[in-house]
Amino acid sequence: MSNKLHVVSLGCNKNLVDTEVMMGRLKSFSLTDDATEADVIIVNTCGFIDAAKEESVNTILSLHDQRKDDSILVVAGCLSERYREELAEEMPEVDIFTGVGDYERIDELLAKKESRFSDEVYLIDGAERVVTGSTYHAYIKLSEGCNQVCSFCAIPSFKGKLNSRSLDSVAKEVKSLVKQGYYDFSFISQDSSSYLRDKNIKDGLSLLVQRIELIEGVKSARILYLYPSTTTIKLLENIGKSKIFHNYFDMPIQHINDDMLRIMKRGFGKEKTLELLEYMKSLPNSFIRTSFIVGHPGESEEMFEEMKEFARDFGFDRINIFEYSDEETTSAYDMKEKIDEDTIHERAELLEEVQAEVLQKSLESEIGKEVEIVIDGESEEHEFLLSAKELIWAPEIDGEIYVNDRTDDEAEIEYGKVYTAKITSIVGDILTATVDNKE
Incomplete structure (x- = not known):
């Protein structure tokens, strides 16, 4: 061949x-x-x-x-x-x-040269990967499938119930990647806060945090996709105590109106969602990302307005927006109160305006701060500008920083290395920074 x-x-x-x-x-x-x-x-x-x-x-x-x-x-x-x-x-x-x-x-x-479909989803257990896109960061998959019954989501219909990897399997993979030079990790799954619940372990994610902290060479970590009804204050406390895991909280709440959350079968109401979000915000150097769905069947104009105002006022750092997609095998597919596509598009555009405001406010709040950044290489904007990200940020999705100055012009900047930098300004939706690269 x-x-x-x-x-x-x-x-x-x-x-x-x-x-x-x-x-x-x-x-x-x-x-x-x-x-x-x-x-x-x-x-x-x-x-x-x-x-x-x-x-x-x-x-x-x-x-x-x-x-x-x-x-x-x-x-x-x-x-x-x-x-x-x-x-x-x-x-x-x-x-x-x-x-x-x-x-x-x-x-x-x-x-x-044959097609094949196994009966089970694939979980990594000792497989060798070719990590792409970074010399220092890797994603670590915790589980496949999902036990939630969200009205709009078809994933359980073709990926099945939650199936978690063992702690030993995850730790083994992280250790292997550390030996290859990786030090920054994002732990991901469909519902990360349910990790190990299928093994009758209620707070598996806290155990993961403790286990990863024991691995020498891990400098930075974050957890993606917390689910409101399976996230506890105790879990957030444990993340907050960690010296390795950032106070980075990616929790797709999808809506904030109580009736809409019930229709969506989210298993969690507004009061409890707010309790979690407020606690996240109270932690030092916290970063909060969420997602909203617009146009779900049954969403009234009043429900949408409540969500839009909440998105604007809460203080999120980043927001994702999804237009409702009518998917067969979901319970929402059979709901009668469908929203027409023009209205869905209109609501999405209105929420995108809020999204832009939220992003700008979050970025402006960084100006003047000293933060840890990682230099990824030359920027696409200009050969004299270096492209970087804050260490706490998830790669690619949270933004880019242009490094346009350094305190020691003699010292060589190393790509993939963590530096202390001062955020100096903002150009559009990109921050600029000065790096302190004195040894």
């Missing part, structure tokens, strides 16, 4: 981890950014909402149009898992289909 590989990973960072596992199994291949010269093309798809499904299908078709005649096109991941029969029938362009359970067997599937 020839050995040029082109890989596209779509969707969330959990997908990215799975893609990196496939790349680890195919290390004998040389990676290429040019799909036209690739002997094997792999698309790891997302099947969460309509926009993601459309992107996945368009990507597959576009790559097929570019591919060599004798190349192999592989489609893996959530879209193919969710629609395995339909895609096999409607997309003859694809040579191999596989879902969410066979990432570590991708070399076998290529050798046999």
Whole structure:
């Protein structure tokens, strides 16, 4: 078999981890950014909402149009898992289909040129990964599946119930990556605050925090995707006490109106949600990211206005916005009080204005502060500007900092190294900073 590989990973960072596992199994291949010269093309798809499904299908078709005649096109991941029969029938362009359970067997599937769908989702346990996008940061997947019953979410229908990795498995992977030079980690899953609950361990995430703190070489960590009804004040306290885990809280609350939260089957009301958010905000150097869904069936104008005002006033650092997507296999799909698409778009645009205000306010609050940053390399803006991020921020999603000055022009700046910097100004939605690189 020839050995040029082109890989596209779509969707969330959990997908990215799975893609990196496939790349680890195919290390004998040389990676290429040019799909036209690739002997094997792999698309790891997302099947969460309509926009993601459309992107996945368009990507597959576009790559097929570019591919060599004798190349192999592989489609893996959530879209193919969710629609395995339909895609096999409607997309003859694809040579191999596989879902969410066979990432570590991708070399076998290529050798046999066969499609395969395992009955279980794939959990990393000792698999070698090719970490992409960073020399110092890696994502660590804690679990697959979800025990929640949110009205709008189809993920449990094709990924099943919560299935957590063991603490030993997670620690082993982190230790391995530390030996390779990684020191900054983001721990992710669909519902991270439920980690180990399927093993009858109620506060598994606190145990994870304690375990990771024992690993020499881990300098920085954060947890992504806390779920309100499974997050406790005790867990937040334990994160707050940690010397390694940042007070970084990514909790997608989706709405704030009590009736809407009940319709969404979130299992948690406004009062308890506020209690958690206020506690997060009270912790030193906290950073709070959330997500909202607009246009869910039953959302009245008054409900939307309540959410919009709360988004503006609470003091979030970052906000994601999702337009409601009507997904089969969800309970919302059968609800009668659907919101028309024009209204959904209009509400999303109004909330995007708030989103921009919130971002600007959060960034402006950083001016004058001394913070820890990591230099990633030259910026795309100008060769004399270096691109960086605050160490507490999650990579790529929380923003960029331009380093335009340093206190010691003689000293060489090292990429991937942590520096103390003073935030000096803001240009649009990008902060600028001066680095103290004196030894």
